[in-house]
Amino acid sequence: MPDPLQPVLGGDAPFDATADEIETRAELDVHLAKNTLAGLCVLGLRLDRDPPDLTGVDVRDTMFVGCHLAGPEVESDLILRGAHVVPPFDGRPYPTHPALLYTPEDLSAGFTEHGFAGMFDTVVYEHFVAHGGAVPDIREALAQRLHDAGIDNALGKALNEWAAVQGPGGAIGIMGGHAAARGSEPYRMVAALTRRLAAADRLIVTGGGPGVMEAANLGAYFASFDEAELATAIDRLAVAPHFMDHEPYTAAALSVRAAHPLPPLDVAGRLRHGGLALPTWLYGHEPANLFAGQIGKYFSNAVREDSILRLARGGIVFAPGWAGTVQEIFQAATKTFYATDGPSGAYVFLGVEHWSRLPVADLLGPLLARSPHGDLSGLIVVTDSLDEAVDALSG
Template sequence: MKRTRGRIVHIESLEELDRRLAAGARHLSGWRVRGLDLTERGDQLRACVVEGASFLGCSFAPGTGEELDRAGALVLPAIPDVPVDVHRGRLYSPGELYDTLAAGGTYDGSLDARAYAWAQRPGDAEDELAKALHDHAVDQALQSWVAGRHLVGVMGGHAALRGHPEYAEAARLGHLLGATHVVATGGGPGAMEAANLGARLAGRPADDLAAALDELAAVASYRPSVTAWAQAARAVADRFGGGRESLGIPTWHYGHEPPNLFATAVAKYFRNAVREAILLEVCDRGIVFLPGAAGTVQEVFQDACENYYADESAVAPMILVGVEHWTRTLPAWPLLQALARGRAIEEHVHLVDTVEEAAVLVGRSAG
């Protein structure tokens, strides 16, 4: 499904607001004003047509918010005692989620950990509203981010350990795909982290990827210490610089699995069902499925269902890597073949044994 959206203007500073108003802007339909103290801007706003504008988490002088609401604006107040900005206008960065690491702190005090702890506590209606507003804001930010980019997904098991062959293979896949595409993953550890790592280093020689893998192997897992695991990743990211962009779409539903630090943009959701659907939707160049367990099998058939009912123009390739795994260990391939037979999806499902073969198929489909 292709999404459309109208003209949106994001205002996140008083300087930007004042600049636009001074330039003569008077019709604010489509404006999204976030988190600003507007107590001194009431007169300017009353002089504008605000129908269709949104004021998210802003503060006003008494009565001004109500006036804007009556004039057709959407006015949503800030929700207190929530660790995240529910009206945020951009995706997360790894540094934002792991905000305590730069100062030598531990993961336990980070934004990511605090958000997970908050999400796990018994909540009231206001908490549920906060989660819904946050996920909507992230969804909107993600729509803006993917515009003009072509994404290929990599899905696989979260349990792949640094230093193990399956982790290295996922990293090599990300390295191959990242040379020509933006790689998207579920944003977590294991194969997801490896694919984001490989994509980040896609513009560098294979020897640099090998060196990064060797360095990360010293801290194989986020257990027992997320802090040590994240610090090792941060050291590698700093060593090799910014690199190619890639996307991670994790969820606080699985907050015990921390997000990886190699995705350059992170769309983190509270609702896993929303996250799963969005991850499949944004991968317009298809998805490569590495060996995994129940979660990866679910993703295979969730993607298959979308493609099964799609017409030819909307089908995205599905490439399963690992003949033994997908025909014997978890024999999803025979069922996928049976589902695809006679449908538009049939020519777009593939089973291969190597990540090199998968990368070639992705390249062909893009051409």
């Protein structure tokens, strides 16, 4: 099966990550004109609206996953003719099989009318907690796995669109503390760095949380604005500096977006203006990061973490952070050491004082020097200089 992340990892472009899967009605109509859906997967379509005539269509070994069908008689007919039907799960506040990545508008839907407690992102998180959190019952687990499979496919499509416009160059991951307050020095430094990188057409990838992650997506959002406008936006955000103050924190983000609107953009344009965020409802107590251009929100944290690191082959910036960031450093180092996902870009440790007090780079150097792919210790850069960071990530 093709790897949906391959375009960004350096594979051929254009690249169809879902050639055997149908995610839109237009794509379905193309196949219906050939009178066959045999062996294909139809994902998350509303086939109860303007129902297509499937009676004469070859549906042997076709999978209908998360599709709304016109009625039980249609479902029975499809099964009798050799199709497999996985119906959408009722009673879930999230789509069983999303065909597209989320947007900030999707996650914040309902905030204006109902506040933080009533917005889509919070409603899904409360459902997640109420149904067992990380250890759901079997029905909920199946629904969540189907959702995350849909996000995987949507991610592949989005990256394909990016690669078609920008080429297959490696994305840049931004890691760091979620507790970095808006307006703090690390927050401003990361935002300034990612604004420059995004303006140079580098794809910014984060874990989609607050703190350093929000700063990174904010900087990318301002790729087409100047430094002064970014500084003004951060000042405006800093009136609600801490993410645990959910209501004002979210309101401030929406206010900045309204004050600095973007023109209508396609998927590649949204990725350039805001980057990609891959958060998880496991950490759903953290407010949604509303500056990412495209958001692949998962239930599974393990899948989400691996995807971030697999994508960030153009280099990783480690802003000041503690236990979680240190864990990510050595997860990334393992991939680099073995070249699991191909060659790696620079490891930029931003903040000399912090990384002197937490000297993980001193341990990382001897480790990477012993890589079976040669001495990779030269990838490590510890700096306070944005120019040096940009140069290291542009190599």
